[in-house]
Amino acid sequence: MSLPRSDYDPRRVCLNPFPGLNISLGKHRRTLGVYIAGGLFALATWTFLDAAILSAHAHPPYNEPDYPVPVHVGFVDWVPGINSLLGMLVINLIDKDRVRGDEGFGDSRAVWRARLFLFVGFALMAGGLAGSVALLVLKYVLQGYQEQYLYYGYANVAQNVSLMLSAVVLWIAQSSSSEYEYSLAI
């Protein structure tokens, strides 16, 4: 009395399932995914900190010392990263079994609430990404700065893309492993 997994899985969230990229890794998939997520997180943080440190040590060119540095990394540049970080926290605080909608839990509204918070988390992350792109365009590109100052905006976009990738990799790694255990437990 078991349905074949390839046809239809009632626990599935998405209509099209995520492609199994690294099935051959087997039981190490969760470990590897968590490591990759942590690496992406650190990469995001250091990309932005690189821009911030570079901005703090920016000096006028040597041949014309009176020319001031036109732009610095301020608090506005930190806001998209903080948004993405909050979104990542919200996403990872959700119990993943609730979102999947198993009927074993007594409260049926818990699934609805979990999905609402998942939506809030992804909205925060998307807001951070969109905010970083807006920051790049409004603060750096439209003002016509030189290429070395445009790097601050590019680093901000790269930070938010990496944070989103980190959250997605972490989610896939943790939820795929639980399905693996679940299928073995039956």
Next chain:
Amino acid sequence: MAAGLKTVILLSFVLAVGFLMIILSCALWSNWLPLLVALTFVVAPLPNALFSHCGADDFSTDLGEGSGPVDLGRFITAIIVVTGFSLPLVLAHSEIIRPGACVMSIVGGGLVYGTILSYTAAFKQDDSEYD
């Protein structure tokens, strides 16, 4: 167990070379900021060691390698390792340290962390024999 002695000597030699590279990268330019790389890589295996005992108790199956604290430890480990490699790059990018010091500290840090990893991998089976 005969291979244990050679492994220990080789690994300690590599560890000494790694610390030599890091300390040289500081001392040659008399800028001691790359010493943070050594500190980072020494701290790197600590989260896994702390959180690995939180995961499985005696009643759980061996398949269950996934629990929250273990994942948190791995996450923090990956963060620390990437930090160790990217800290010299960031410092060299903003011209606080020289590019030579950056390369030397990255190589030294990689040697130190590789020593720690291979030490854990080489002597892992000795621990499991006591179980």
